[in-house]
Amino acid sequence: xxxxxxxxxxxxxxxxxxxxxxxxxxxxxEQRELLRNSEDVLEGxxxxxxxxxxxxxxxxxxxxxxxxxxxxxxxxxxGRYGDGVxxxxxxxxGKWGPPAFIRxxxxxxxxxxxxxxxxxxxxxxxxxxxxxxxxxxxxxxxxPEIALGPVGLSRGINLRDILNKKDIYAYTSLKGLFAxxxxxxxxxxxxAKANETxxxxxVSHGTILLNRGVKPPKAALSFxxxxxxxxxxxxxxxx
Numbered sequence: 421x422x423x424x425x426x427x428x429x430x431x432x433x434x435x436x437x438x439x440x441x442x443x444x445x446x447x448x449x450e451q452r453e454l455l456r457n458s459e460d461v462l463e464g465x466x467x468x469x470x471x472x473x474x475x476x477x478x479x480x481x482x483x484x485x486x487x488x489x490x491x492x493x494x495x496x497x498x499g500r501y502g503d504g505v506x507x508x509x510x511x512x513x514g515k516w517g518p519p520a521f522i523r524x525x526x527x528x529x530x531x532x533x534x535x536x537x538x539x540x541x542x543x544x545x546x547x548x549x550x551x552x553x554x555x556x557x558x559x560x561x562x563x564p565e566i567a568l569g570p571v572g573l574s575r576g577i578n579l580r581d582i583l584n585k586k587d588i589y590a591y592t593s594l595k596g597l598f599a600x601x602x603x604x605x606x607x608x609x610x611x612a613k614a615n616e617t618x619x620x621x622x623v624s625h626g627t628i629l630l631n632r633g634v635k636p637p638k639a640a641l642s643f644x645x646x647x648x649x650x651x652x653x654x655x656x657x658x659x
Contacts, residue, residue: 514653
């Protein structure tokens, strides 16, 4: 009994320590590296010419959330955690705004063991899903309707129907011992410390996403520029 309790305590300590390190010891390099990794994940998905679904949907996304590495570690008890970035498209110009840093956490329980890593990209297709990004706590397991990709597009499917079908289209790439991917209890929060470190002053999450009064660093400008290149102003959906 003592041995099991000790293992549970060790698992929770490791989870808590890993989940708070980057926030407590923010470094501009860490944020720049996170942006580069996020771009790599997005470009990798877009470069996959076999996946017409992602390449077709991306230009119509109102916002994107990218987690280059969500880690799920557990022995008896644990959770999934990771750092990511979010960006919102200007509805008038179609241009992408500066990145805001976010964190994801998801507790888990029951008998389980192993380590799982996942690359996750969320395409926010509805106003409802975009509004969730401005909350101090956005639970992906409740509210927004999430569809998992990839799903192939066929000639018999109307693109307009697809755009209006789900709030979020999610792409995940899993590596590890855990099977499947659940959104239940997966909460996304702003990373205030990372945003302050990167932008050089305290700045609200919403201010960044709306690009109001923010002076983006070079890395942020580069990220937005690359987003405009990968996902330019959308064309009119074909009926």
